[in-house]
Amino acid sequence: MPFAIYVLSLAIFCMTTSEFMVAGMMNTLAAEFGVTVSAVGYLITAFSAGMVVGGPLLTAALLNTPRKKAFITLIAVFFVGQLLGAVAESYALMMVSRIITGIASSAAFGVSISISASLVDENTRGRAVSIIFGGLMIATVLGTPAATWAAEAYGWRFSFWAVAILVLLSGMTALRLIPVLSTPEPTSLRHELKSFRNRGLWAAYLTSFLIIGATFAAFSYFAPIFTDLTGFSAASVPLLFVVYGAATVVGNLITGRLADRYMMPLLTIGLILLSVALLAFAIGAHEPAVVIAAVIVIGLAGVPMNPPMVTRVIRAGGSGLMVNTIHTAIVTFGVVIGSSVGGLAISAGYGLVAPLWIGLILALAGVISLLPFLLGFSRSKVVEIK
Template identity: 65%
Template sequence: MPLAIYVLGLMIFSMTTSEFMVAGIMPSLAAEFGVSIAAIGYLVSGYAAGMIVGGPLLTIGLLRLPRKTAFLTLSFVFLAGQILGALAPNYELMMAARIITGIASSACFGVAIEIALTLVRPEASGRAASIVLGGLMVATAIGLPVAMLFDQYFGWRSSFWAVAILVLLSGIMALRLIPSSPSVGSVSIRGELAAFKNRHLWAAFATSMLIIGATFAAFSYFSPILTDVAGFDAKIVPLLLGIYGAATVVGNLITGRLADRFMMPILTIGLTVLASALILFGLFAGNPVIAIAAVIVIGLAGVPMNPAMVTRVSRTSNSGSLVSTVHVSVVNFGIVVGSTIGGLAIDHGLGLSSPLWVGAILGILGLLSLLPYLVKEREPKAGIQKSGQTCA
């Protein structure tokens, strides 16, 4: 793998740490701006909204730029938004900072994946994507806990400045290590949009949304489930979440190496394991041993399906930045869908374990979305066997 791909992964790590860390430093931000915890939760929603809506629009605006130039431009926009957040004197400016960084992050994800896929042979695209998206997993395992430590010992603004420094360093390394890309001034926006007429692309998007929705329906409520249902001490929960993050990193390393050759088996087996773990967790959430085992399995099987998801999208349509950015938006929509439905289930009195069942249902729907394509894959093999028998 070219070193530039690891630099792309470092940038994604920095941006994803910024996305996640607000959830870990909510009390400090609420005290700073004199607002409720719920209001700080809207900062997370603002970031997600920027990724879902603004990212694709910004990507369209940058389509005619060379990919390296587009990546560096987006990194600079993100850096500006991150610095605004570090300096924000009030809640309103912090919200603006979160929306700016969300928009830039989504577009940067798409361009980073596109650049990575141009730096390797097609048969290595899954592994390249796993390294870039590995930044997301490492942010869960390392970035979020470190940001929380910065908040505890140096204040919440230090967390924002630390991410800003990481983004700056990543940008400098990207400037030196990413090969210059030719101008793409002849790119047709209409041609890029034509890719979305492919119904198989939307089927791939739907599966990705259901995978992430199933995972985050559970992950979003791990803390209250582990403390109030499984009976763990609140001080142990960060460690358990760190174990979950480590499991995602391990799972990503495995699927990244296998995604190019076994894309569909990874999605099929991964969804089966994910849904089974969520059902088992839902049935025995009060058992600490099963709870820990389920958390680890969900970490291994859920988000690490990303390389296979990216491989499927690129094979179904193309590896252009607009398709990749919309895929990122779909994934973030899955996060919103899973966490929202899980929250509604709790609010309607179905219990703290109900998000696990929401996740299981979404996982089963994800499996069902694959069935037509599994049948198509088997049909040619059956035809070949039949032909061979006839010749014999």
């Protein structure tokens, strides 16, 4: 793997840490800005909304920009947004910061995948993508907990400044180490959108949405399920999240190695395992051994499906900026829908186990979404980009 791939991964690590670290400092930020904890939760929603809506719009503006220059530009935009958060004296300014960083993050994912596809041959694209998404996995295991710890030890602004400096360093490293790629052929948004006429691409998007939606319907409510249903102590919850995070890292290493050769088998097996784990979790939520096993399998078969998911999207629609940024937006939308529907089910009185059943329904829908491809009905519709 070219070292530049690891530089891209570092940038994604910084951006993902920024996305989730607010969750670990909700009470502190609520006291700082004089708002409710639920209002601080909207800061996370704002980041996701920026990724879903703003990311594709910013990508459209960068279509004819050389990929390296586009990436550096996005690093600069993200840095400005993170800097605004570090110096924010009001809730409104912090909200602006989150929207800017969310927009830049979404576009950066798409550009990173496009650059990685240009740096490696077709048979190693899945592995390259797994390294980039490794930054996301490590951010959930190490980055977010480290930011939370630093916020408690040195204040929340320290964490924001630390991420800002780290993303600046990743940008400077990228400027030096990412090779100058050939300038993309002049194109228009209308031409770029032609890729979206491919039914195989939309089928790939749908499966990605369902996998991530199923995973985050459950993951978003792990903590209360662990303590209120399973009976784990509050002190053991961080350890359980570390176990889950370690499983995602291991799963990502496995799928990254195999995605190029076994794309569809990985997606099929992953969705079946995810369905079985969610079913076992829902039925055995009061049994610690069952819960631990289910959490490990969800970690292995949920988010680590990203390499085969991205490989499928690239084969169906190419490695263009819009194709990959829209994929990032759809995956983020899956996070929002999965967690939101799970929360609505709890609010409706169905209990903490309800998100697990929601996740199971989405995972089973994901299996069904693969059936046309597996049975050969849609293969003629999929145009593989060589």
